[in-house]
Amino acid sequence: MDSPTSPAQNPSSVHAHSIISSLLTFPDSSPLSIVSCFHRELEQALASASDDASVQERLVDRTLQLVSILLESTKRSFRKRATAHNSSSWFLPPELTVKVFSMVDTKSLMRAAACCTMFNKCAMDRFAYAHVDLTTATSQVDIKVVCNLIHRAGKELRSLKLGSLARPYPSDFNPSLVNGPFLSTLSRNPDFIGSRLKSLGLYNIRGMDRSTSFDVLSVCSNLTDLRIVGLNDPFMHLFKILTEKCRLIEHLCIETSQLLSIINTVKGSDLIKFVTNSPNLTSLRLIRFRLTDKVARLLAQSSRTLEYLNLSRSSTINGRFLRDVRNSCKESPLKTLIVRNCLKLQEKEVLELCNSIIKGNFKSIRHIDVSNNRGLVSDDGKRSYKPKFPLEKLKEERSDVTLVADFPSPWSVKHYPVCHEEDDEELRKIEMMEDDASSSDEESSEDDLG
DSSP: OOOTTSTTTOHHHHHHHHHHHHHHTOOOOOHHHHHHHHHHHHHHHHHHSOSOHHHHHHHHHHHHHHHHHHHHHHHHHHHHHHHHHHHHHOOSOHHHHHHHHTTSOHHHHHHHHTTOHHHHHHHTSGGGGSEEEOTTOGGGOOHHHHHHHHHHHGGGOOEEEEEOSSOOOGGGOOTTSOOHHHHHHHTTOTTOOGGGOOEEEEESOTTTTSGGGGGGGGGOTTOOEEEEEEEOSOOHHHHHHHHHHOTTOOEEEEEESSOOOOBOTTTTHHHHHHHHTOTTOOEEEEETOOBOHHHHHHHHHHOSSOOEEEOTTOSSOOSTHHHHHHHHOTTOOOOEEEOTTOTTOBHHHHHHHHHHHHTTOOTTOOEEEOOOTTOEEOTTSSEESSOOOOHHHHHHHOTTOEEEOOOOOTTOOOOOOSOOTTSOHHHHHHHHHTHHHHHHHHHHTGGGGO
C-alpha cells in the first residue's frame, strides 16, 4: 500500500502535476499572446496579494524560481534526447571519437564537450588532451586553465602550445595570463609529466626574458620539437639547458622579438655546443638572430644530421660564411638553406655559391633561398634588385637544385616572408603576423649599411 505521503497521494503534488501537465499541453498560440496572458495573470496575482511590498517581492522571486526550474528541466531533457540521438546516429565509436578530439585545438575541444553528454564524456578522456593547444583562445586562458588541462591530460600529454601567435601590444598586458614566471613553476607541478612531452610551443609569452622561464625544459628529456617565438635576452641559458637536458631535439625554431646584440663565437658558444652535441637535430630555424658569419659557418658545419637551416632576418650576416660552407660541407646532409631578408647579404657571395654548386660542390644541397625585400648588397655598396646569377647554367648542371632569388623593386608593395614552402601552416601564420616586424628591422639597421 502506498505511503500517505507518496506523490500519488499528496494533494499538493497532484495539483502541481496537473498544472504542469496543462502547461505542456497548452494549445499552440503566438508567443506574444502567451506573454500577454502571463503578464496579465502575474499582475492580478500581485494586485490581490498583500499591500506589503516584501510579500509582492517574494511572489516575484517565487515566480522567477519556478520559471528557472522549468527552464533547467527542459534543457536537461533536451540534452538527454540529444545524447540519445548522437549515440545512435554518431558514426564513430567512442575510442575513435576520442582520437579525433585529440587532434583538434583545445578551444574546439571545449566547444565539442558542451554539445551533449556523449561528447562531454569522450572529451573527458585523458587521451583527448594529448595535444593541448591554447594559442587560439588566448584571452580566455590563464594559469588555472593551463593547470586544469595538464591535470586532465596526465601521463598522456604529448604536445603543449601556450601563448599567442600574434605579438601582443603593451596595452594587452594582463598579469593573470600565462607568463614567464608561470613557466618556471611548471617544472614543479606534480601533474606535469614533462618526460612524456614530445612537442612544446611557447608563443609571445611575457616574461620569457627571465632565465628561470626555461627551467621547465629541464624535465622534458624526450622533447623532439621546440618552438619559441618572441624570445628576449638572456637566451643563451636556453641553449645550455637544451644541451644538458634535451638531447633528443629534432626540430628547433626560435624567433626573437627584438634585435639582439651581435652573437659572436664567444656569446654563441652555448648555441654552437648545442648544435654540435644534438645527434638528432635535422631542422634549425634562428629568426632575427644577429649572427656573425663565423657563427653561421660553425652552425652549418658542426652538425652531422642538420638538413634544414633557416637564418632569415639576420641583420649582420653578409654571406661570407657561404664560402667555407660550400667547400667544407662535401659530406654534409644539409639540403635546405634559407637566408631571406638578411640585410647585409652580398651579391658576390651568392654568385660564388652558385658557381661552386655548378662545379659540383655542395652535393647535398637541394634548395637555397636568398630572397630579400631590400635587394642584395652590390660591390659598390648599393642595393641590387636584379643580380646576374647563372640560373640557366645552374639548371643545366644541377637540375636537382632550386635557387629562389626574389627581389621586389623599391616601389613594389610585394614582400617576401621568411617561411619556406615546406613549412607547416603554423609557421606560415606566424610569418604573416610578423611581416611588419621585418620592415622595422630594416629601419633599425639602416646605419649598418655604411
